[in-house]
Amino acid sequence: MALKTSVAGQTWSFADLRTLLAKASPERSGDHLAEIAATSALERVAAQHCLADMPLKVFAGLELMPEVDDWVSDLIARQLDEVAFRRISSLTVGELREHLLAAEPEELERLTYALTPEMVAAVSKLMRNQDLIAIAARRKVVKKFRSTIGLPGRLSARNQPNDPTDDSFGIAASLVDGLVMGSGDAVLGVNPATDSVEDYTRVCRILDDVRSRYEIATQTCCLGHVTTAIEAIEAGAPVDLVFQSIAGSAKANRSFGVSLEILHEAEEAAKGLKRGTIGADCFYFETGQGTELSAEAHHGVDQQTMECRTYAIARAFDCLLVNTVVGFIGPEYLFDGRQIIRAGLEDHFCGKLMGLPMGVDVCYTNHAEADQNDMDVLLTLLAAAGVNFVITVPGADDIMLNYQSLSHHDLAYARETMGLKPAPEFLDWMMRQGMMDETGMLTPAPQALADAIDGVEKLLEAS
Template sequence: MSATSPRARHTIDLGGTRWAFDDLKTLLARATPLRSGDQLAGLAADTAVERMAAQMLLADLPLSTFLDEAVVPYEDCEVTRAIIDDHDPAAFAPIRSLTVGAFREWLLGPEATPEALAALRPGLTPEMVAAVSKIMRLQDLIAVAAKARVTTAFRTTLGLPGRLATRLQPNHPTDDDRGIAAALFDGLITGAGDAVVGVNPATDGVDDYIRICSLMEEVRLKLEVPMQHCCLGHVTTAIEAIGRGAPVDLVFQSIAGSEAANRGFGVDLALLAEAQEAALALGRGTAGTDVMYFETGQGSALSADAHHGVDQQTMEARAYAVARRFRPLLVNTVVGFIGPEYLYDGKQITRAGLEDHFCGKLLGLPMGVDVCYTNHADADQDDMDALLTLLVQAGVTFVITVPGADDVMLNYQSLSYHDALYIRELTGRRHAPEFEAWLVKVGLIDQAGRLADANAAAALRPALGLIRGGA
């Protein structure tokens, strides 16, 4: 859209047209690589030329602009207040004079070492990292994210160089104990589960939550697996379950990039702090004390009509400001889960996954990705193979794996346990060290990390058979 409004703050002549953008959030939206969610919201550039004009203007924008102009008003949103109040001027000082484009060059250069990136984190806002991602190619997103190091721990240590963890997701349509246990066992014998064993419950009742946590705890104790588990019920359910003595390792919650969107999830920052305090009080971690698990996804704020006219990728990055307040063990974007209304096809899903990973890592989060799509999206498992391979090269902390890549409860397509075997063999990525030691001890892998034969798996079956009357 061309504009000649005298109040437009950002203007450029390109292709014989003067392009004008009235404010920062409009500029960010028009500069965003094409995705269906921004089109749905009426925020996307109408043409490739308009997008290029916005990207050129964005590249010349000083980074300090993001400290002076909020895309969601400070007084209207506690997420904005967290972003501004938590900002560290001293950490920002080394790059304060840079534009967005110069920041891209700095990130790709030799000065952006893992140590320098770690020191910079408190000085970065989500809008800064979202902005620079919009003018990056995929290889740029991969190259910079691969340099970022974020390490967390509970019973396993995640994010170490040369390592890749997986979430084992043994969902069941009716939360049946034997069905969950069978899928869990199937994952363990292929080496899945070092990030977390996480069940999405079909219901959100406290009794079912406690039953599922107790089942996973029984598996952990009987097989002596150094793993953390999580029932992905609502945070209030987790708090009540903790109060009733449930064996809760991690507290889970979906979060978004605005106060209004989080209100739609039934949470605010105070409630998340209460949940973190409750989980920490249990003292269940052995390798560390990171107890929170957050899930995000581009389009969540838009789907709740709580995006404040901000593009979905910038809103996604703002969710990471919520997450980093609570030292999470795990954060993952469910990149293709919300549907083609927000990310239409494999190309858009691939770019969004790499953007989310890049932005989360720069902001200091242990980023994982659910490499996934819904059955009505224009995507397939070839797209997921490609995104998985790119993410692992970018240093992703963990990916989600389900039996046969088909989640029978949530009805979407993700990665299989065997997809993780493929990428480990291809790249040499090892498991989390504590989990790897257990796999070697029970004979499921050899010292080089290669999967052993089926006899080792069979040796575990009698122990598992004691759980809930057999699996």
């Protein structure tokens, strides 16, 4: 089915939906690398015009990858709520944009399963950054385990105490560094340097020992492979959240060693532990634009649409956290600060519209054309957009994964500047430690810091 439009006195034709979506995408290096991007700004505008005029009911009837047998596509088809979709099926993609901009929070929530990931990707391609921010800010997604994530007026953070050798004291010391700055209400989460069941279990125990000793109102996670988590749970490890990186095609997920069946097995195992105190949302998913291209599994689909397809997997589970590691894969996929900022806002908007508790790892690699000023901009825009959580590390420099993220001080800046608080349960804990006041602002607490460091040292010596 050829898709046509006229722009600037010229008729433009696009072979299929896959081609149209790729040509309509805001520019990014990954689509150029895949040789599917618009070849000029004029072609991009023409594709966006054509996409804007496309009726959703026609859109819903077109196969994105008709030649591929893909379980992600099958899942997407099963998730569509036909009754809810009929309410908006007469709209074009452009009219959907106007509808979303005028929609109240309740309407945005009703649309969650009325839209396919491809529709969500399509409408985002027509939006300015301020549109992505304004709509996402009205779409609240609240989840619970030991703390409540996603409430209005809150900004949570993952405290990421990575260590290049998974050294126990290195992890614990970094953990305390973040806690005293108010980071950790989303999760205390370590990327392990190895993926053995033994190391996975040791990291889980370090995190859980610190959490339980100080009665911290949060959850922990060792970000090993989901099959490692299953084995560790069977061996008695204290696992709160199970983690997995996922992607938007079956082939890309095979490269991660995961399937729907494995993910369901992991969720069942984690829920069986019943470690949540106020909720049972026990999955943590990570995503990122460019994943499918790097795995040679994108099937000619642009990276942002593939990213949205990934969210269909995440929303099939009870997840507390989902985040895009927006600049982590490198400049081959998102070249500079401008592309990273745009992608971060897109991912957050699309995930929220699809009903996910969306966070963002505001980050870049050292060979990208980006710097910490770009990350300041993205953090501030995401805080305005109501992002559920961000990720912070000491000094914004992850010495294990070798990339630049946000510092714990950046989190304090965002909360103080925009009047945002941590999760309520974590705020109560911080206040009891004398490290935060009732407004969520940090207080001078040198004795609390000294006591925490001394306590961690004794804890590790005893274990």
